[in-house]
Amino acid sequence: xxxxxQHPSTLSVQEGDSAxxxxxxxxxxxxxxxxxxxxxxxxxxxxxxxxSNVGEKKDQRIAVTLNKxxxxxxxxxxxxxxxxxxxxxxxxxxxxxxxxxxxxGTRLKVLA
Amino acid sequence: xxxxxxxPKHLVMGMTNKKSLKCEQHMGHRAMYWYKQKAKKPPELMFxxxxxxxxxxxxxxxxxxxxxxxxxxxxxxxxxxxxxxxxxxxxxxSLGLANDEQFFGPGTRLTxx
Numbered sequence: 001x002x003x004x005x006q007h008p009s010t011l012s013v014q015e016g017d018s019a020x021x022x023x024x025x026x027x028x029x030x031x032x033x034x035x036x037x038x039x040x041x042x043x044x045x046x047x048x049x050x051x052s053n054v055g056e057k058k059d060q061r062i063a064v065t066l067n068k069x070x071x072x073x074x075x076x077x078x079x080x081x082x083x084x085x086x087x088x089x090x091x092x093x094x095x096x097x098x099x100x101x102x103x104x105g106t107r108l109k110v111l112a
Numbered sequence: 113x114x115x116x117x118x119x120p121k122h123l124v125m126g127m128t129n130k131k132s133l134k135c136e137q138h139m140g141h142r143a144m145y146w147y148k149q150k151a152k153k154p155p156e157l158m159f160x161x162x163x164x165x166x167x168x169x170x171x172x173x174x175x176x177x178x179x180x181x182x183x184x185x186x187x188x189x190x191x192x193x194x195x196x197x198x199x200x201x202x203x204x205x206s207l208g209l210a211n212d213e214q215f216f217g218p219g220t221r222l223t224x225x
Binding site: 096 | 152154157160162168206211213215218219
């Protein structure tokens with residue numbers, strides 16, 4: 001069935017360093033890829049997304065890249081700050097469906 | 113109003129109780145969702161309403177009963193739940209077309225005793 005693999009499951013970085021989280025999807029028809037940040041006890045918040053007609057999207061310190069051929073997409077956070085500490089979920093979706101296929105999540109810890 | 117709201121924030125219920133979770137949005141979104149989230153896991157889709165009609169039921173047990181009274185409101189009626197149903201229940205909404213951005217509410221933390 002449809003599947004999204006997400007790595008790593010945990011990631012610790014020093015404040016100011018960069019963090020990269022990678023996801024691989026199985027359904028080649030997937031064409032929408034959102035990223036959510038979920039702080040402890042809070043709602044998942046959409047932080048960035050990308051559609052399959054572009055290869056990269058950037059918003060300040062956050063960027064997402066998409067490689068359709070390899071079926072993987074990545075979240076890049078530069079100049080990490082303690083408030084970036086959270087669980088990050090990737091997801092994949094396709095035209096005609098309301099369903100997201102979520103990755104298993106990455107717990108990011110930014111050490112001050 | 114640019115948020116999805118949910119009530120109550122916390123709910124403790126016995127296995128014989130009947131309770132309801134409520135979700136509201138005033139962003140003009142026409143698709144609304146119920147998710148269940150266990151600790152350290154991604155959200156798990158339960159139901160989708162599109163233009164007030166049930167579009168997706170992910171084989172959810174009948175002890176969970178969704179209702180969409182109008183385009184702004186979504187309820188989840190609970191009856192005869194089991195302790196394993198304890199979880200964070202998240203509501204989300206999106207513009208209306210499939211494959212749109214989904215925006216989540218803060219969730220209801222449910223404990224079944």
